[in-house]
Amino acid sequence: MGIIESILLILIIVFLVNRFMPVKGITNIGVQEAKDKFKDNNVQFIDVRTPGEYKANHRKPFKNIPLSNLASKTDSLDKEKEIVVICQSGMRSAKAAKILKKQGFQKIYNVKGGMSAWI
Incomplete structure (x- = not known):
């Protein structure tokens, strides 16, 4: 394997690790944990689905x-408050959580399974 192939392989590995490793400050929670946070006035709840889905x-x-x-x-939103993010399956809300993290939010919760898991 040549040097170019080695560099490409390393770049692919770094990309995959960054894509799938948990981000510090983002916690995946279940539906019940999200419901438990409803009682707390210090939490913001964001649904990142399309208006039609919502x-x-x-x-x-x-x-x-x-x-x-979301980015705009x-x-x-209040950066001092916790934030719970949901979508249909948990994929878009995971992206949203990363956007929020980059914008300076500290305590972000992503609802695993999204609205599909809501019973």
Whole structure:
């Protein structure tokens, strides 16, 4: 294997590790843990699905901020409060959690399984 192939292999490995390793400050929680946080006034609840998905099925107190708009809407959120993020399956909310982390939020919770896991 040549040097170029070795460098490409290393870059691919670094990319995969970064993509799938948990990010410090982001915790995956289950539906029951999310429900338990409803009682806490110091928590913000964000649903990052599309407005159509949100309208068809959502839970209070989740506020709809679609993933595509999240980066530009973080100024409307309080960085001092915990934040719980949900989507349909947990994939978009994981991306949203990383965006929030990069924007300076510290305590971020991603609901595993998203609305699909909600019973």
